[in-house]
Every structure is written in C-alpha cells, then in structure tokens.
Amino acid sequence: MENTTEKGAKFGLDLLEAIRISAGTVQSFLVSLMQPGWRLYQVLIILGLAVLCFGLHKFSGHLLQNWVRSREGWKAWQLRMIVQIRRRLGLLWYALLGWSVWLVMQEVTWPSRSYLIGLAATLATAWAFIGFSARLVRNRFLRRAVTWGLWIYVTLFYLNISDEVSLFLDRIAISVGDFRLSMLTLIVAAVVIGTLFTLARLVSNTTAATIRKNEDISPSMQVLAVKAVQIGLYGFAFFAGIKAVGIDLTGLAVLTGAIGVGLGFGLQKVISNLVSGVIILLDKSIKPGDVISLGDTFGWIQTLGARYASVVTRDGKEYLIPNEDLITGQVVNWSHSNDFVRLDIYFGTSYDDDPHEVRRLAIEAAKSADRVLSHRPPVCHVVGFGDSSVDYILRFWIKDPTGGLTNIRGNVYLALWDIFKENNISIPFPQREVRMLGGTGKQNFGDDAPAPEPEEDAPAEKDDKAPDT
Incomplete structure (x- = not known):
C-alpha cells in the first residue's frame, strides 16, 4: 500500500514539473512576441499566409468543383482523388506560398530571420503528405487515429520537443507486478499495428488478385486461399505489432484461455458457420457461380464468405444463407458435377x-x-x-x-x-354447363317469401367436362 502511494505521489510531482516547464516555455515565447523584432514579423507573416490561403482554398475549391462537373466518364478512384485534393487545398497553398516566401527571405536577409516561416512550411507539407498517405487505411476509425497520431508526432518532432513528450507519456503507466503498460507504449502499439495492418491489406489484395487470375485453381480453392492469406497476414501483423512494442502476452495466457472458452459457448452458431464455410471450400460441393435451390430460394452463388453464402435470385434479391444451412440442409446444386x-x-x-x-x-x-x-x-x-x-x-x-x-x-x-x-391440335380445358330450373321469366322474392321448390320431374344440375373442339 505504501509503495503504491509513493508511486502515485511521484507521478503527481512529475506531472506538475512537466506542466511547469511547458508553461514556462510558452510564456517566454509569448513574451518575446510582445517585443518588436523578426520573431514577431515572422509570426505576422505566418498568420497573413494562413488568411490568404484560406481565401485561396475557397476560391480554387469552387473552380475545381465546377471543372470536375464539366467532365464526363471519370472513374471512381479519380473522383475520390479530386475530393481529397479539394479538401487539402489550403495546406497545399500554404506549403507552396510558405516555401516561396522562405526562399525569398533566405536570399534577401539572414537565414535566422525566416526560421519560423520555414518551420510552418515544413509542417504544412508534412500534414498534407500524411493526409494523402492515410487514405491507404480503409477503416475509418483507424485512419483517423493514424492521421492524428502522425500529425501530432510530426509537429512535436519538428518543434524539437518529441523527447520530452515521450518521457512524459512513458511516466503515465500502470504497473502490475512485472507487467508495465504506459501511455507511450499504447500509442506506439496503435501506430505500429495500424501500419502493419495497412501493409497486410495491400499484400493480401495483391495476392488475392494474383490467385483469382490463376485459372488452374478452382473457384472454391481460390476463396479458401484468399481467406487463409488474409487471416495469416492480419494475425501476423497484430502479434508482430504487440511484440514490437515489448508487450509480453505469456502472462495473459490463462486469461485468454478462459475468455476463449466463454466465447466458444456463446458463439456456437458463429463458430459452426465458420467451420461449415471451411468444409464447403474444401469439399468443393458449392462454389461461386453455381446455381442452387434451397427451399424456395433459387439463385446463383455470388460470394462465399466466412459466415454465410450470398445467393442472388432472378428478381435481384440477395439472400445471405448461413454456411451451416448449406451443410445440414438439402441443397440442389444444378451445376455441381456438370451443367446439364x-x-x-x-x-x-x-x-x-x-x-x-x-x-x-x-x-x-x-x-x-x-x-x-x-x-x-x-x-x-x-x-x-x-x-x-x-x-x-x-x-x-x-x-x-x-x-x-x-x-x-x-x-x-x-x-x-x-x-x-x-396443325389443328386442340388443348382441352374443363367446361361447366349451368341449366336454369323452372320458368324462364324473372321472379322477385321478398324477404319473407319462401323460395320456390324444384319440380319433382325437373332434371338436376350437371357438371360436364368436355373437350374444346
């Protein structure tokens, strides 16, 4: 208990000391701006460039949008690229104008008098590059986390305070016995895992395209090979990222096993569908492109997923059939062994x-x-x-x-x-002949009048089916 209290007190003192040093640095910088000099002039130039680039962003973005609307036949990836450029026109303008001003001032005055302008242009260039590069991450949440993380790191790096911030984040930690987990470790792990996941996705997409082009591999084995490559690459990326930041998972083995047993009982259907999907891919009983009937559903296998198969019917409906139903149910495969x-x-x-x-x-x-x-x-x-x-x-x-x-x-x-x-071949259909009993005149019956009784010698109604001649 005393050890925990001492650690908490030490952490609080370190935090106060870091805040005091940061506040002192910011205060001294603000005080220097209050005095006339080149530092103040550079800050004013940076602010002026920011206002100018904001106006250029609005104006050029409107022109770019009108130009794109006048074009036809553009592909989706081209339109997405234009959208990303339009969103970052302000940074691009700032990087262009900032470097131009910096080059001019390097020639006409001392280099130290344009240091802040060069720093601002460098940050604008790095932020724009990160914004475009982060589009490689498909997951929206992960892409935002990577983008903001890299922006913050680049900013701290060029401001020469990355070491101090790293030391501060490393002090924010949780220790349980020999296990220690700091804020810096979590951030590094997120960045490393995100980067490895992005690389894994690029490699898996390239490998999947190569496998699908190989006509010697059956469609079902292509799906199985692609799934195996994706699981292998993403699993390797996760565990490699964890090990790269120094997190030891051996201490969590017992806890992981208990969680696995609980998930196994709670996700029986999901696991059954996953295993059924692997069996379907291995025995090749159903593959993409096959025509199947399952109950009232008749359609084409569009995709075979890990949990379900996508069946598209003639009317455009897409049914997601669990893989377990394809294993345990009676399925008619119209094109299993041959197409006849x-x-x-x-x-x-x-x-x-x-x-x-x-x-x-x-x-x-x-x-x-x-x-x-x-x-x-x-x-x-x-x-x-x-x-x-x-x-x-x-x-x-x-x-x-x-x-x-x-x-x-x-x-x-x-x-x-x-x-x-x-050829005068007739197709017969049932005919019904109705004969009216009694007189042929019309009779009106009141509500209280009894219905007429049929005559004793009158013939009964007769249904006759005769061919249409």
Whole structure:
C-alpha cells in the first residue's frame, strides 16, 4: 500500500514539473512576441499566409468543383482523388506560398530571420503528405487515429520537443507486478499495428488478385486461399505489432484461455458457420457461380464468405444463407458435377388427336426453342388418359441453368402453342354447363317469401367436362 502511494505521489510531482516547464516555455515565447523584432514579423507573416490561403482554398475549391462537373466518364478512384485534393487545398497553398516566401527571405536577409516561416512550411507539407498517405487505411476509425497520431508526432518532432513528450507519456503507466503498460507504449502499439495492418491489406489484395487470375485453381480453392492469406497476414501483423512494442502476452495466457472458452459457448452458431464455410471450400460441393435451390430460394452463388453464402435470385434479391444451412440442409446444386439439366413439361391434348402426331410435333417444338440441346434430343411420352385429355410429358436438356429455368420453359410452351395451332391440335380445358330450373321469366322474392321448390320431374344440375373442339 505504501509503495503504491509513493508511486502515485511521484507521478503527481512529475506531472506538475512537466506542466511547469511547458508553461514556462510558452510564456517566454509569448513574451518575446510582445517585443518588436523578426520573431514577431515572422509570426505576422505566418498568420497573413494562413488568411490568404484560406481565401485561396475557397476560391480554387469552387473552380475545381465546377471543372470536375464539366467532365464526363471519370472513374471512381479519380473522383475520390479530386475530393481529397479539394479538401487539402489550403495546406497545399500554404506549403507552396510558405516555401516561396522562405526562399525569398533566405536570399534577401539572414537565414535566422525566416526560421519560423520555414518551420510552418515544413509542417504544412508534412500534414498534407500524411493526409494523402492515410487514405491507404480503409477503416475509418483507424485512419483517423493514424492521421492524428502522425500529425501530432510530426509537429512535436519538428518543434524539437518529441523527447520530452515521450518521457512524459512513458511516466503515465500502470504497473502490475512485472507487467508495465504506459501511455507511450499504447500509442506506439496503435501506430505500429495500424501500419502493419495497412501493409497486410495491400499484400493480401495483391495476392488475392494474383490467385483469382490463376485459372488452374478452382473457384472454391481460390476463396479458401484468399481467406487463409488474409487471416495469416492480419494475425501476423497484430502479434508482430504487440511484440514490437515489448508487450509480453505469456502472462495473459490463462486469461485468454478462459475468455476463449466463454466465447466458444456463446458463439456456437458463429463458430459452426465458420467451420461449415471451411468444409464447403474444401469439399468443393458449392462454389461461386453455381446455381442452387434451397427451399424456395433459387439463385446463383455470388460470394462465399466466412459466415454465410450470398445467393442472388432472378428478381435481384440477395439472400445471405448461413454456411451451416448449406451443410445440414438439402441443397440442389444444378451445376455441381456438370451443367446439364433436364426439364419436364406436362400438357394434354384432345382424344380426337393422333398421339403419334402429337408426340412428333411436341419434339419438333422443343427443338425449335433456343438453349435446348440438339445432341441430347427431346423426348415425349404418353403418361395417362385423363378425364378430358390425353396426358403427355415432354423432356428436354439444357446446359446453361445460369440463364434461368422459367424462361426456357415459357419458350417451349409458346412453341407448343404455335405448332399445335398450325396443325389443328386442340388443348382441352374443363367446361361447366349451368341449366336454369323452372320458368324462364324473372321472379322477385321478398324477404319473407319462401323460395320456390324444384319440380319433382325437373332434371338436376350437371357438371360436364368436355373437350374444346
């Protein structure tokens, strides 16, 4: 307890001493500005350049926006670059004008009389460079953290106070036994991990593009290889960043194991989907581009993710199906081993039509439709004698289920309709005949009048199905 109190008192004294020294430095600098001299003149020049560059930022930004709007056919990355330039026009103008003034003053007066102007131009150039370079970090929060961290570090570095600030941040620490974690360590870890994550993303994107271009690797193995590379690179970046700043994770092994067990029980479904995704990629039962049916969902596998598969239907809807459902459920893969698909169409014709002629015409109609394979010729069979028609089944093959199934069935039905109409083949449909009982005149019945009783010798209603002739 006494040791902890002594550490707290020492930390408080160090903090007060750092604040006192910083306040004294700032005070002496402000006092020097109150006296006429080149230091005051340089500060006024810096402020004047800031006001001028603010106006130039507004004016040139408006001109750049109008110029871009007059252009057509620009790519997305070009437009994003223009947006980033427009946001940083003030810094770019300040860097340009600041270095120009500094060069002029280097020639016409002593170098010490333009030191602050050169420092301001250097900071503006560094801030602009950091702003553009930070766009490589995709994550918005991480990008902002890296940007502000680098801005602060560059500022402290060029002001020659980075060592003092580092020493101050290192004193702000938490110590538990042999474990010590300071504010400086956390900041360095965030910067190192962010940088390594950015490099890992660039390497993984390059590797993924190379893997996807290799036609010798199946689509499912391409997805698995890309996921493995990403997990490996990001995992290496994280642990390398932790080790680079000197954080020892061996003391947290027991705690990490306990947390892992708890997460395992709480995230059973998530882990099941992850394992199912790996199994799907390994056994190649489903791969991107396959046409599948799962329940009422019929569509194309667009992507295979770590947790779900994206299935796009013909009407543009995108279903996110968990990988576990693809493993445990009954899935119809229309293009698993090959792309050949047989479709069946049922129809009926009148008993007055010759079934041999009907079969011949049906096969001819199927052959005339697009996408129907000729080397696997259609066949037509009689499957029964119905109440009002002779029933047939027409079977044909296609090789492109990705082109849709409903549309090819519709085309074959239209071909059947046309060829039957040309050859006077009738397609029967049920007909209902209604006979009115009693007299043919109109009768009005009141609310209290009884309904007329049917005559004893009157025939009953009759439903009759007859072919359409």
